[in-house]
Amino acid sequence: MADEQTKASSTLSGVSVIAEDESEAGREKELDPYLVQFDKNDPRNPQNWTRARKWYLTMASGILVLNATFASSSPSGIFTNLVEEFHMSEKVGILTLSLFVAGYCVGPMLWGPLSEQYGRRPIHVWPFLGFLGFQIGAALAPNTASILVFRFLGGTFAAAPLTNTGALISDIWDAETRGKALAIFTVAPFAGPALGPTVAGFIGGNTSWRYLFWVLTGFTGFCFILIIFTVPETYAPVLLAQKAKEKRKETSDPQYYAPMEKEKWPLSKRIRHVLVRPWVIFFHEPMLISLTFYMSFVYGCLYLLFEAYPIVFTGAHGFNAGLSGLMLLPVPIGGAFAVVLYIYYYNPQYEAESKRLSPKSVPPEFRLSMTFIAGPLFAVSFFWFGWTSFPSVSFWVPLMSGLLMGFSIQLIFLGLFNYLVDAYIAVAASALAATTIVRSLFGAAFPLFGGDMYNVLNPRWASTVLGCIAIALVPIPFVLKR
Numbered sequence: 514m515a516d517e518q519t520k521a522s523s524t525l526s527g528v529s530v531i532a533e534d535e536s537e538a539g540r541e542k543e544l545d546p547y548l549v550q551f552d553k554n555d556p557r558n559p560q561n562w563t564r565a566r567k568w569y570l571t572m573a574s575g576i577l578v579l580n581a582t583f584a585s586s587s588p589s590g591i592f593t594n595l596v597e598e599f600h601m602s603e604k605v606g607i608l609t610l611s612l613f614v615a616g617y618c619v620g621p622m623l624w625g626p627l628s629e630q631y632g633r634r635p636i637h638v639w640p641f642l643g644f645l646g647f648q649i650g651a652a653l654a655p656n657t658a659s660i661l662v663f664r665f666l667g668g669t670f671a672a673a674p675l676t677n678t679g680a681l682i683s684d685i686w687d688a689e690t691r692g693k694a695l696a697i698f699t700v701a702p703f704a705g706p707a708l709g710p711t712v713a714g715f716i717g718g719n720t721s722w723r724y725l726f727w728v729l730t731g732f733t734g735f736c737f738i739l740i741i742f743t744v745p746e747t748y749a750p751v752l753l754a755q756k757a758k759e760k761r762k763e764t765s766d767p768q769y770y771a772p773m774e775k776e777k778w779p780l781s782k783r784i785r786h787v788l789v790r791p792w793v794i795f796f797h798e799p800m801l802i803s804l805t806f807y808m809s810f811v812y813g814c815l816y817l818l819f820e821a822y823p824i825v826f827t828g829a830h831g832f833n834a835g836l837s838g839l840m841l842l843p844v845p846i847g848g849a850f851a852v853v854l855y856i857y858y859y860n861p862q863y864e865a866e867s868k869r870l871s872p873k874s875v876p877p878e879f880r881l882s883m884t885f886i887a888g889p890l891f892a893v894s895f896f897w898f899g900w901t902s903f904p905s906v907s908f909w910v911p912l913m914s915g916l917l918m919g920f921s922i923q924l925i926f927l928g929l930f931n932y933l934v935d936a937y938i939a940v941a942a943s944a945l946a947a948t949t950i951v952r953s954l955f956g957a958a959f960p961l962f963g964g965d966m967y968n969v970l971n972p973r974w975a976s977t978v979l980g981c982i983a984i985a986l987v988p989i990p991f992v993l994k995r
Contacts, residue, residue, distance in 0.1 A: 547768040549757040551749070557756060559685040559747045567685045570747075571694045573739055574678035575701040577637075580736045581671035582705025583712075584648070584729050585613045588664070589819035589960075590713025590834050594722035599657045607820070607960050608661055613668035614816065617953035620672020621946055626787045628677045632751035633684065637740045640673035645733045652726035675702070684747035692863070696855045696927060703815065703923060704845035710819055711841065714834030786943075794940055795947035800993065801937070804929055805948045807986045811891065811925055813955035814979060817963035818844070818918075821898075821975070824967045825911060829904040840912050847919025851887075855927055859883050877935035880928055881990040887924035888990065892983035894918035899976025928990070 551558040559567075588595070588609040595606045620640075628636040647667035654660035679695065686694050716725045746752060753771035760769040778786075795801055818841065826837040859882070866875050898914040930945075937944040967975040 547766075547770060549753055549760055549769055549771045551753070551756075557752050559749065559752075560687060562685060567694075570685060570744065571682055571698060573744060574674070574681055575698050576739065577641075577674035577736050578678055578698070578701040579705045579708075580732050581644075581674050582702050583709045583732070584671060584705075585668065586610060586706040586709035586816070586819055587713040587725055587729060588613075589823075590710040590715075590838050591717035591722040591725055593834070594717045595660070598722070599660075601657050603964070604961065605657060605661075607964070609664050610816070610819065610960055611957040612661055612665040613671070614953055615957040616665050616668020616670070617672045617675065617956070618950045620669045621676045621949050622787055623669075624673040624676045625680075625946065626783070628680060628748065629750075632746050632748045633677050633681050634740075634744065634746040636673055636677055637744055638737075640670045641733070641737050641740055644670040644673070645730065645737055648726060648730040648733050652723050652730055681744075681747050684749065689864070692860050692931075693856050696852050696860070699923065699927065700845065700848055700852055703848045703919065706815060706819070707841040707844045707919075709838075710822075711835065711838035714836070714838035717834055787946075790940075791943040791947040791950075794937075794943050795951075798944075801933070801944055801948070803989050804933060804993075805951050807989050808926065808929055808948065809952040809955035810982065810986060811922055812952045813959035814895075814983075815844075815922060816956045817959040817979075820960050820963035821967050821972065824964065825898075825902045825972050826908060829902060829972075830908045832908075840908070841915065843912060843915030844919035844922075847916040847921075848923035849919075850916070851920045851923035851927070855883070855924070859927075875935075877932050878994045880932040880935060881994050882928070883924045884928035884990040885994075887921040887928065888983070888987040890917055891921035891925060892980045892987065894921060895976045895980035895983060899973045899980070902972040902976070932990075932993075 554561055556562075588606075592603065592606040592609075595601060595609065596603060624636050624640060644667055647663045647670060650663040651660055651667065654663060679698065682694050682698055683691055712728065713725050716722070716728065746755075750771065750773035754773045757769050757771040757774060761767055795805070822840055823834070823837050826832045826840045827834065832840070862882075863875060863879060866879055894914050894917040897917065898911050901910040901914070933944060933948065966978070969975075970978065
């Protein structure tokens with residue numbers, strides 16, 4: 514989802530933070546009258562758009578991410594149908610989920626840097642068009658190989674909204690409101706995976722599995738139309754380049770320029786920046802490695818639930834695939850509760866601390882406070898789920914563990930993600946790129962062994978193993994705080 518490419522802009526996790534100090538911009542303008550900047554109250558500047566338009570774009574961004582994550586987990590509800598039609602093994606069926614998530618490892622390396630070069634809108638439009646095409650390909654897939662290829666490519670192109678919608682939100686909101694907007698937005702990445710198996714289960718139990726992919730195609734087509742007609746360019750360097758081009762045309766003076774137009778990066782430097790720099794930072798930072806492992810484990814556990822829940826709710830309680838998918842709904846509901854807590858409790862605390870320390874910045878460790886509670890609760894949620902999974906215990910008891918699980922997952926990600934951005938602000942894009950790739954690898958791998966683990970160990974002991982690992986990770990934010 515940073516570098517010092519221009520005097521007027523810096524990039525934070527693929528997010529442009531543009532010369533917010535207008536007086537500084539004015540001084541630069543005086544030094545160079547041909548340097549194009551935003552004027553005061555310039556309607557081109559996304560920061561000056563109305564709050565209604567900003568909130569619409571925030572919600573639209575959430576829908577785009579919901580679409581991508583919904584598509585990622587949906588095949589978990591039709592594994593049985595795919596196995597029957599293509600005579601594939603269960604493991605190969607699970608690959609339809611894992612390969613899509615594996616595409617998230619490739620996509621961010623492409624779409625993040627490209628959005629900083631060509632703007633947010635083109636990297637919304639063209640990858641989404643490709644995503645739409647691969648959804649159609651999956652719906653028409655004639656054999657196992659084709660559906661696996663289409664799923665991997667679909668995940669690669671679906672990573673575009675995951676990478677760029679957060680950047681879009683930070684383009685349009687000021688620092689004071691950005692945290693709230695991003696907190697609301699982050700519900701989508703966790704709601705989508707939970708909703709996918711629910712819809713797929715009901716479709717797979719009543720009609721052909723291909724109808725699922727036609728539903729996904731329809732949803733993707735709706736989002737594509739949404740992008741075409743309602744999502745504008747928001748990346749300030751590109752908007753300034755457009756303004757400079759118009760200025761040259763109006764005045765017939767070729768000397769007007771935008772900061773972005775003066776950037777001349779050789780191909781070798783771009784490749785190194787995109788592919789090498791994140792891993793140089795990652796392997797030199799034990800703190801980054803530990804936090805990445807923590808976030809990746811939590812993310813992997815989320816996708817492992819798509820194998821664990823059917824074993825408990827279909828195998829032990831006798832639910833069909835659709836009802837078993839419904840059991841996942843408490844997870845996003847718990848995440849929504851966490852966002853409400855963040856907005857009305859943790860964010861006001863941060864704002865108060867920011868005012869108290871002004872003009873100094875708030876130490877990054879202040880962000881970790883929410884993880885002190887969320888980490889232990891995440892471990893407890895697995896013990897709760899596992900040891901109430903007996904057929905003799907009402908399904909409502911393990912079902913409710915999802916509320917605690919979703920609540921703790923959301924707070925862990927909000928706390929650690931914000932901490933990483935604050936702590937690595939100068940190189941946040943590179944640090945978060947490595948984190949995103951490792952996290953996606955965990956998300957792709959966990960479903961491949963999750964079903965075997967829950968079958969061999971049984972849900973009680975399998976959940977206990979995960980809970981114990983979660984307990985072992987709890988001290989990490991405490992150590993960093995100390």
